[in-house]
Amino acid sequence: MEGQGRDGGAAEAAVFSPSEIEYVSYGGEHHLKLIMDLVDDELSEPYSIFTYRYFVYLWPNLSFLAFHKGKCVGTVVCKMGEHRHTYRGYIAMLVVIKPYRGRGIATELVTRSIRVMMESGCEEVTLEAEVTNKGALALYGRLGFIRAKRLFRYYLNGVDAFRLKLLFSRPDPLLTMNSNESHDPLDHP
Amino acid sequence: MADERVEARAPLLPSIPSGDQTVWADASSLIAAACNDLQDGELVHGENFSLFAAMSALEIMDPKMDAGMENNGYRSVEEAIENGAAPLPLSSDSTVDVQCLIDIIDHLVACEATWHKGHSLAQTVFSCIYLLRIERTSAHVLLHSYCRIIRATCNAVISAVSDARTHEEEDLFTMAFGLPLKGEGDEKCLSILNSVEETISRQLRACKALSYKKKVLEDVEPLQANADLEEGYCRALLCRLRFRKHFYHVLTCMRKSQGRGLELARKHIALCLSELSSIIKSQEFLRSNVCRSYQDDVEESTTSSGCKPVGFDASLNSRFSAPTPPRAIRILSWKKAIEYFEKLLHDLDVICCFSLESILENVLHFVVQFQDSQPDLVARAHMQLLLVQDGKLYGRDFFYDVISKAIALPEFARDIEFQKNEFVVQLIQLVVNLLKILCTNAAWQRRKLGKILQDWSLFSIQLELALKREFGDMLKPLVDENVCMKVSKHLLTWAEEQTYWIAARFLMLGFKLELYSPNEYCMVYWYMYIILMKLLEKIQLRLSSKGDYRRKGKKKRDVSKDLTRDVLVSSPSILLLQCYISLSEGLAMMLAALRNESKVFEMPNVFNSEQERFIQHFELLQKAHVPDHISYYLFKESTIHASIPIVVKHNYFREAQRISTSLRGSFSGDPGRMQELRRIDQVSEHNRIALNVINKVSAHDPSLSVTFEFTHHPFFAVAVVKRS
Numbered sequence: 067m068e069g070q071g072r073d074g075g076a077a078e079a080a081v082f083s084p085s086e087i088e089y090v091s092y093g094g095e096h097h098l099k100l101i102m103d104l105v106d107d108e109l110s111e112p113y114s115i116f117t118y119r120y121f122v123y124l125w126p127n128l129s130f131l132a133f134h135k136g137k138c139v140g141t142v143v144c145k146m147g148e149h150r151h152t153y154r155g156y157i158a159m160l161v162v163i164k165p166y167r168g169r170g171i172a173t174e175l176v177t178r179s180i181r182v183m184m185e186s187g188c189e190e191v192t193l194e195a196e197v198t199n200k201g202a203l204a205l206y207g208r209l210g211f212i213r214a215k216r217l218f219r220y221y222l223n224g225v226d227a228f229r230l231k232l233l234f235s236r237p238d239p240l241l242t243m244n245s246n247e248s249h250d251p252l253d254h255p
Numbered sequence: 256m257a258d259e260r261v262e263a264r265a266p267l268l269p270s271i272p273s274g275d276q277t278v279w280a281d282a283s284s285l286i287a288a289a290c291n292d293l294q295d296g297e298l299v300h301g302e303n304f305s306l307f308a309a310m311s312a313l314e315i316m317d318p319k320m321d322a323g324m325e326n327n328g329y330r331s332v333e334e335a336i337e338n339g340a341a342p343l344p345l346s347s348d349s350t351v352d353v354q355c356l357i358d359i360i361d362h363l364v365a366c367e368a369t370w371h372k373g374h375s376l377a378q379t380v381f382s383c384i385y386l387l388r389i390e391r392t393s394a395h396v397l398l399h400s401y402c403r404i405i406r407a408t409c410n411a412v413i414s415a416v417s418d419a420r421t422h423e424e425e426d427l428f429t430m431a432f433g434l435p436l437k438g439e440g441d442e443k444c445l446s447i448l449n450s451v452e453e454t455i456s457r458q459l460r461a462c463k464a465l466s467y468k469k470k471v472l473e474d475v476e477p478l479q480a481n482a483d484l485e486e487g488y489c490r491a492l493l494c495r496l497r498f499r500k501h502f503y504h505v506l507t508c509m510r511k512s513q514g515r516g517l518e519l520a521r522k523h524i525a526l527c528l529s530e531l532s533s534i535i536k537s538q539e540f541l542r543s544n545v546c547r548s549y550q551d552d553v554e555e556s557t558t559s560s561g562c563k564p565v566g567f568d569a570s571l572n573s574r575f576s577a578p579t580p581p582r583a584i585r586i587l588s589w590k591k592a593i594e595y596f597e598k599l600l601h602d603l604d605v606i607c608c609f610s611l612e613s614i615l616e617n618v619l620h621f622v623v624q625f626q627d628s629q630p631d632l633v634a635r636a637h638m639q640l641l642l643v644q645d646g647k648l649y650g651r652d653f654f655y656d657v658i659s660k661a662i663a664l665p666e667f668a669r670d671i672e673f674q675k676n677e678f679v680v681q682l683i684q685l686v687v688n689l690l691k692i693l694c695t696n697a698a699w700q701r702r703k704l705g706k707i708l709q710d711w712s713l714f715s716i717q718l719e720l721a722l723k724r725e726f727g728d729m730l731k732p733l734v735d736e737n738v739c740m741k742v743s744k745h746l747l748t749w750a751e752e753q754t755y756w757i758a759a760r761f762l763m764l765g766f767k768l769e770l771y772s773p774n775e776y777c778m779v780y781w782y783m784y785i786i787l788m789k790l791l792e793k794i795q796l797r798l799s800s801k802g803d804y805r806r807k808g809k810k811k812r813d814v815s816k817d818l819t820r821d822v823l824v825s826s827p828s829i830l831l832l833q834c835y836i837s838l839s840e841g842l843a844m845m846l847a848a849l850r851n852e853s854k855v856f857e858m859p860n861v862f863n864s865e866q867e868r869f870i871q872h873f874e875l876l877q878k879a880h881v882p883d884h885i886s887y888y889l890f891k892e893s894t895i896h897a898s899i900p901i902v903v904k905h906n907y908f909r910e911a912q913r914i915s916t917s918l919r920g921s922f923s924g925d926p927g928r929m930q931e932l933r934r935i936d937q938v939s940e941h942n943r944i945a946l947n948v949i950n951k952v953s954a955h956d957p958s959l960s961v962t963f964e965f966t967h968h969p970f971f972a973v974a975v976v977k978r979s
Binding site: 208213232 | 298317768
């Protein structure tokens with residue numbers, strides 16, 4: 067899936083205080099159109115209404131919207147499920163409209179989703195982002211995502227993608243085991 | 256979702272049995288009734304139709320999704336032709352006809368390059384209506400011959416790429432359903448082209464003779480009506496036709512078995528490049544004689560004249576471009592297309608220059624160096640076809656011979672039983688697989704290398720177990736037990752060496768693919784250091800046991816030991832490896848010291864910690880036990896006390912510089928390796944200075960900013976120190 071809103075264009079920045087932004091969990095059909103309009107405008111990949119429904123109907127608790135004075139300015143759409151023996155969260159779309167970028171709205175949206183995933187028992191979270199989308203890459207890097215793979219010409223426009231992955235910390239049984247154990251004195255600096 | 260459920264109210268017909276008695280009934284009224292009930296965006300749910308399945312739905316009449324949607328264009332090739340979209344002749348004016356032909360030729364080259372660069376054949380080369388109905392063009396000999404050679408070339412390229420199977424993620428390339436790719440008589444395309452070329456050559460000679468007021472010997476009909484332009488157009492056409500001819504020869508020569516056509520291919524490559532420069536030179540003439548409409552942006556134009564070509568319509572067969580949604584393709588500019596072909600020819604030339612030697616170490620080095628210039632799919636496919644043919648290296652050397660040579664197996668041990676030995680058979684498979692993977696694009700290659708590490712490591716584990724169990728059994732028919740044991744041990748050491756080589760390449764490719772962020776560099780260099788040390792250890796082990804077979808039974812052991820030591824100390828590849836080791840260790844410790852002292856490159860800890868990132872980055876290496884006993888704790892333990900003064904004292908970078916300088920003599924005949932030495936020297940020098948500056952200022956200084964850049968080497972970073 068495409069999906070991480072891109073930087074770009076010199077849109078006039080909106081004037082607002084972060085406290086004016088209201089974050090809302092997906093609340094039903096009336097939110098669907100808001101999400102669709104936002105994503106359709108910002109992302110180039112074609113999604114039918116069924117794509118949105120798949121996500122927001124099955125995982126409404128993982129989708130969030132950001133409002134400023136009643137206007138929807140950003141959204142995140144996610145899912146989670148079994149993937150090769152792990153329980154994994156997936157961030158499908160993240161969009162903040164241009165005048166509202168650079169003020170932490172996307173970070174807040176995605177952090178909320180990731181927190182729900184963590185609490186729901188996910189071991190890791192993944193997503194794809196264009197290699198040229200510096201803004202998204204920096205955002206996810208700050209949250210602890212690594213670039214696990216590069217996907218050659220992943221998007222239809224011929225651009226490569228990074229598969230980003232976040233592995234949640236978990237109590238490590240090795241930690242207690244290893245601390246009592248002396249290490250193999252291998253050649254190391 | 257219950258409110259979404261739509262039940263069809265019309266009575267359902269009993270299910271119709273298939274077979275001879277199949278009856279088709281008109282279901283229109285039923286469907287109409289169901290449709291009337293469905294609101295926009297609703298769907299019928301069924302047991303086998305979930306929300307997930309619904310995502311694959313295409314919205315009809317949505318221009319982003321519906322490839323078959325009418326776009327005010329023509330509905331079929333025939334309709335386009337009827338409406339004059341691809342006139343024949345191209346113009347009633349013979350001069351304009353030639354101009355149009357050259358534009359078509361140029362645009363086709365742009366399309367071809369765009370196709371090679373990863374777009375579908377249907378929306379690039381086969382957007383040409385003339386090519387879609389090639390029979391139509393038979394009266395226009397020039398256009399016809401060009402279309403035929405283009406089609407034959409496309410076929411040759413597709414067959415190379417699909418035979419090589421290097422295109423796992425590039426399979427769009429060979430997709431050609433619905434396109435008229437196979438045509439009768441294409442094998443004659445060269446002779447048709449040759450006769451056309453001959454005609455134009457005569458026309459050129461004739462017009463030159465005329466201009467010198469010489470008597471024309473033969474009665475030659477000119478190419479077009481305007482005598483002043485005759486020479487220019489003849490020349491512009493000739494170089495274009497000749498380029499096609501030589502390019503086709505290049506492709507066929509390179510496919511000759513055992514690399515037998517490589518020398519001839521080189522000659523054709525040189526001719527192609529010279530025709531390409533003539534094509535570039537012809538641009539001035541073509542631009543100055545334009546009488547038709549320019550493309551919007553002449554610099555971005557797909558033709559050298561800057562005119563729009565006639566006879567192209569990418570939307571005509573957008574239906575063939577499935578399974579992807581329709582997407583407007585930006586055809587490369589003519590200039591970019593020419594540049595692409597120049598690069599392709601240079602990459603192919605590199606392949607043709609290869610000495611086809613059978614020392615595997617050198618083959619691997621050659622492929623890696625070849626990949627450094629980022630060759631595109633077509634060149635990589637040819638590389639792979641050359642390396643592995645009929646299960647043999649270059650289709651010439653049996654891989655068990657190549658492996659025997661690599662492990663320095665004496666002749667007497669290379670018998671039929673050795674070839675049939677299950678471990679040897681397995682190892683051959685691993686080597687063939689490795690060679691193929693090394694020819695794929697960097698992104699795919701890294702993922703595959705990560706996966707085959709498991710296979711290599713499993714192989715070593717099994718061999719080691721067998722060795723421990725009863726070494727005599729596995730290679731029993733060999734001369735004597737002592738030799739069996741040694742052969743197995745050598746196989747094992749060699750396999751382990753390759754495993755570390757793969758692991759090192761895996762880690763290094765991560766830099767090329769930009770998979771590491773600066774706060775992860777420290778752990779990556781640290782791991783690289785560990786891997787390279789193990790690699791060095793295995794190479795030394797292999798070299799030191801090289802004399803094993805010979806030494807047996809001889810008394811002068813000390814002499815051969817001295818010889819071995821000499822080999823170990825002076826082997827250029829070992830010294831180069833030691834350079835890498837010093838650089839990796841130096842960078843790891845420098846980064847660790849910076850983090851310890853100035854808190855730069857610290858990791859964010861919102862949802863996880865550095866440990867999780869370590870686990871994720873090295874998961875595949877750890878799973879494959881490459882090497883054993885490496886953990887995050889070991890990494891922490893060995894870097895936690897790093898400080899700038901200690902790193903300065905260790906002189907890692909000076910050491911790398913010292914070795915690289917001493918290596919210049921050994922590599923003087925190898926430009927690739929000489930360049931590598933220069934890069935190592937620069938990385939070492941910059942980092943050494945940077946370290947001293949940081950040490951003087953003190954890493955604690957808040958005005959100090961240190962960043963790392965890959966300005967001198969693809970995977971060894973250079974520290975850039977700034978003070979605000």
